[in-house]
Amino acid sequence: MPFDSHGADITIVPVRTRAELTRFIKLPIRLNAGDPNWITPLMMERAEALSPKTNPFFEHAEVQLWLAVRGGRDVGRISAQIDALAPQTPGLKTGNFGLIAAEDDAVIFSLLFRAAEDWLRARGCVRALGPFNLSVNEEVGLLVDGFDTPPMVMMGHDPAYTGGRVEEQGYAKAKDVYAYLCDPTADLPAVVVALGDRIRLNNWDEAAFIVLLPNVNEAIADLKGKLLPFGWAKLLWRLKVSGVKSARVPLMGVKRKFADTMRGQLLPFHLMNAGRNASLALGYTQFEFSWVLEENMPMRRISEAMGATIYKTYRIYEKTL
Template sequence: MSSGVRGPLIITEVASKAELARFIRLPMRLNASDPAWIAPLISERQAALTPKSNPFFDHAEVQMWIASRDGRDVGRISAQIDALSPTDPQAPAGNFGMIAAEDDAEVFAKLLETAEAWLKARGCVSAVGPFNLSINEEVGLLVDGFDTPPMVMMGHDPAYAGPQIEAQGYVKAKDIYAYLSKMSDDMPEAVLRRVRRGAAPGVTLRMLDMKRYDAEVAALTDILNDAWSGNWGFTPTTEAETRQLAKALRAVIDHRMVWFAEIDGETAGFVAALPNLNEAIADLDGKLAPFGWAKLLWRLKVRRVKSIRVPLMGVKRKFAGTLRGQLLPFQLIDAAGGEARKLGYEQCEMSWILEDNLAMRNICERAGGRVYKTYRIYEKALA
């Protein structure tokens, strides 16, 4: 009979392929009983967390750890410092992320303590997160909306994780929202009439040109970095990072749901909608071999999933305040949404949106969206 005495927590730095595999697989075991959990593709996670294949590591220092007890992995965490992230030189901030653990206060405390010590040793006076790994990737901890599965490139966490992190002295820095709309929902009649009246003089809308894919990706990056530059926590996306993402998504992206707008011949804005890959991989348990790729492509290209996500949209700041520029988001959403409806998609998520980005929230709400998930970014001063 067991004495009920637990062994000590052991914290291990991830330094080998075997340890990285343990790090990646741990959330799959922790969340196995959650019906809303979707296991990410293991191959994709390996690429995202390997310096040779993720350009984020070119400008960031990253460390990952696993917590184990009695021979069983019970938690994980990362800490990272992004050289491109804005910070106060007099009070530099670092980030934590990738946090997942059993519902055990000691495990959460030890993981966060380990990440904090690493950040403090490198001069950071506050910790902000979770960022997995960058603010331009998966961001925030799910604090509302646990009953539905996450869409592509969005996270999912157990309900106990937020209270456990808060118990270690972390407080809300920002909330971010995911909006959900039905493809059958129309924008308000007044907006719709103006959108369908036709483009204003000098405004042209067009689909993504796959023959010029690399140039289109470069244009998208340029707009994105300009349009988002005033947002809280803005960190520019490098062309290498966008190229890597575009390469990873090329097999599943549909050019009919990526639209650009030009004003007087200058590329001024874009919207990108992606098929919800999570819907297609929900029963693959993170594995593509031996038949996963065939299933995935058949589900995306033939059977088709029923939902899409809009992760990226922007209008250059020089145009955003003009009458033509203010209408562009609605025109782009209408164009991409019209194609999505033709392809049989039924739901659309627009995410993620900062709680105080009122302009973007207004666009989402006028486009028929409602907040259905809330993610929280935490911060803590490091004594």
């Protein structure tokens, strides 16, 4: 699929070989080289995430990756995927795009999206939604606000121009998701303390969970994506000995049978407070609660009652094909 741009052909190349996959993975490193807030992911982890041999997502999804090449140099990339397990609206079959990264060039973005959209149409999709890298359980959305700080573990970071280039291809906002930042050392509002006391005084069995992950990105920031020869030792030392100073809460849930009860509605406050206390005990100076859908007002109110503030916004785009 050649296209002339600035005097040189752009070719969209389907990723087929291990060497092409390696180029696909490494491209964002060059594109973000001048960004002090970019953190190079571990190459080994990225290779496993994009391999059908090691990522179970491929067992129920069809995935295609492409590279944009100009003058022998990789200048862009994109994925398209259809997850057989994703809920579908009758008559509105939806496929996804993801892993979008390219030089700031409208032609490159146009050709990449043309390839992804043609692939989705050929499989009966009438709507494209993304970016998902690769699924809703991994990195979701494109960073559109909050470029001035590094991303936490399992969160994305994109050049500021990317959102505008995506919109030029006819994509519009489907919804935003937020990342909240919380200072665990800050005093809790009295109402939150009272709610936590109310749960304890009732002395009932808790039926909920929260997951607090150390921010591995903080530990790998200077490893340049490599664990060998000595990166693994630095990583282990930072995680086990010197420690990291930040964390992320990616998962929190209340058992369905309690969700609509008064106690169930109080539990998220208790869980967030548990995350706060764990952060203090582990020496974390901040933790991120993400991602939160913009329409999820109960969780937004809880986060803000805990003193957390939105510091990053990720956008999910859609387009009728």
